[in-house]
Amino acid sequence: MAETRDLVIVGGGPAGSATAIALARLDPGLAARTVLLDRAAFPRDKTCAGGLIPHTLSILRELGLELTVPAVQVDQARVDVAGERIDIDSPGCCWVIRRREFDAMLLDAARGHGVEVRESVRVVGARRDGDHVVLETEAGPIRSRAVVGADGSGSLVRRALVNDAEGWIARAVMCDVPIASNGAPARFEFDFRAVLDGLSGYAWSFPCLIEGRPHWNVGVYSLARRGEGERLARLLDARAQAPDAPRKAHPIRLYRGRERISAPGVLLVGDAAGVDPLLGEGISFALQFGQIAARVLADGFATGDLRFRGYDRLVRRSPMGRKLRRLGFAARMMYGPAGPLFFRVARLSRRAQITGMNWYNGVAH
Numbered sequence: 001m002a003e004t005r006d007l008v009i010v011g012g013g014p015a016g017s018a019t020a021i022a023l024a025r026l027d028p029g030l031a032a033r034t035v036l037l038d039r040a041a042f043p044r045d046k047t048c049a050g051g052l053i054p055h056t057l058s059i060l061r062e063l064g065l066e067l068t069v070p071a072v073q074v075d076q077a078r079v080d081v082a083g084e085r086i087d088i089d090s091p092g093c094c095w096v097i098r099r100r101e102f103d104a105m106l107l108d109a110a111r112g113h114g115v116e117v118r119e120s121v122r123v124v125g126a127r128r129d130g131d132h133v134v135l136e137t138e139a140g141p142i143r144s145r146a147v148v149g150a151d152g153s154g155s156l157v158r159r160a161l162v163n164d165a166e167g168w169i170a171r172a173v174m175c176d177v178p179i180a181s182n183g184a185p186a187r188f189e190f191d192f193r194a195v196l197d198g199l200s201g202y203a204w205s206f207p208c209l210i211e212g213r214p215h216w217n218v219g220v221y222s223l224a225r226r227g228e229g230e231r232l233a234r235l236l237d238a239r240a241q242a243p244d245a246p247r248k249a250h251p252i253r254l255y256r257g258r259e260r261i262s263a264p265g266v267l268l269v270g271d272a273a274g275v276d277p278l279l280g281e282g283i284s285f286a287l288q289f290g291q292i293a294a295r296v297l298a299d300g301f302a303t304g305d306l307r308f309r310g311y312d313r314l315v316r317r318s319p320m321g322r323k324l325r326r327l328g329f330a331a332r333m334m335y336g337p338a339g340p341l342f343f344r345v346a347r348l349s350r351r352a353q354i355t356g357m358n359w360y361n362g363v364a365h
């Protein structure tokens with residue numbers, strides 16, 4: 001006989017943990033009847049640069065959390081576009097964490113809020129059974145009234161229960177390069193020069209601490225999932241200058257307002273639903289998806305209607321959904337035929353540069 005649950009969250013990354021924490025704050029009784037599954041044992045690595053925009057810290061505070069893991073504070077942004085280097089002083093414009101530590105912190109908080117967390121349990125299949133969903137896991141089946149797919153870009157929950165179209169997928173490659181000096185620099189760098197050669201993306205360098213030692217996390221992002229492998233490898237080699245540093249690559253699902261992100265009894269959050277197409281930033285969105293999903297779950301269980309009909313629209317019309325759609329537009333502009341014009345205009349106005357950065361960071365000025 002299958003175990004029966006009210007709610008199962010698949011995935012204990014930022015989106016799954018945020019859903020659990022936000023739900024526990026809204027409806028502790030429902031959270032106590034929820035189980036969160038992750039195939040990994042935490043702390044686990046996640047291929048990610050670990051940059052947190054200031055808005056992420058505000059959302060953490062809304063969830064009742066502080067950043068208690070090591071973080072490098074970034075006070076200056078350097079942006080390279082064709083023909084020009086732009087330096088912007090902006091104290092606290094980013095904090096760089098390691099996902100191994102950050103995600104474990106969030107998962108611990110979910111557990112501390114009364115949600116049962118099961119690690120090392122992989123979901124291998126999902127299907128409908130009347131008005132329930134049955135999840136096949138390595139530890140046996142679980143029958144649930146509702147399921148949250150927080151299982152990342154390759155989401156099985158998405159493919160099995162919501163939408164098996166490939167969708168809009170970007171790719172990023174990265175490596176960590178030790179820095180010889182004592183301290184990590186307080187500057188991050190974005191390099192858009194390769195856009196003129198046809199890259200739909202950019203290269204980055206973020207300062208970070210790995211086991212207390214300063215490193216650059218260096219990477220390249222491309223809107224194109226396929227066909228760019230060689231170019232990304234070449235750009236990463238040139239930027240990192242560290243042939244021995246292990247390379248890691250991972251897809252990032254991008255948000256498109258018109259794609260379905262829910263079905264009766266099922267909600268998608270974080271990368272499973274899609275994040276920022278312009279820069280591939282996803283942690284702040286993962287947390288916000290969790291907040292929205294928690295509200296929809298609490299309402300659904302309170303009324304007994306678990307069809308979640310309003311979720312896609314609620315996401316699309318939320319400040320997060322509007323920002324994601326604007327970022328999608330900006331990505332098409334910057335990485336499309338209008339790119340060179342866009343960069344020329346952006347180069348000219350200091351005020352536009354600062355306003356753009358503050359908008360992106362979720363900082364009102």
Ligand SMILES: Cc1cc2nc3c(=O)[nH]c(=O)nc-3n(C[C@H](O)[C@H](O)[C@H](O)COP(=O)(O)OP(=O)(O)OC[C@H]3O[C@@H](n4cnc5c(N)ncnc54)[C@H](O)[C@@H]3O)c2cc1C
Nearest residue numbers: 011013014015039048049050051123152172270271282283
């Ligand atoms: C190279 C790179 C650099 C990036 N840099 C940044 C950055 O600097 N800042 C930023 O904000 N974002 C960045 N991102 C994006 C960010 O990593 C993601 O948006 C973020 O991890 C999304 O969180 P999530 O919880 O939705 O998914 P994930 O973090 O992917 O978590 C999904 C969880 O689900 C679990 N899972 C998956 N399948 C199953 C299954 N079948 N059964 C059980 N468990 C399962 C996984 O083990 C995992 O723990 C970067 C991405 C890449 C690839």
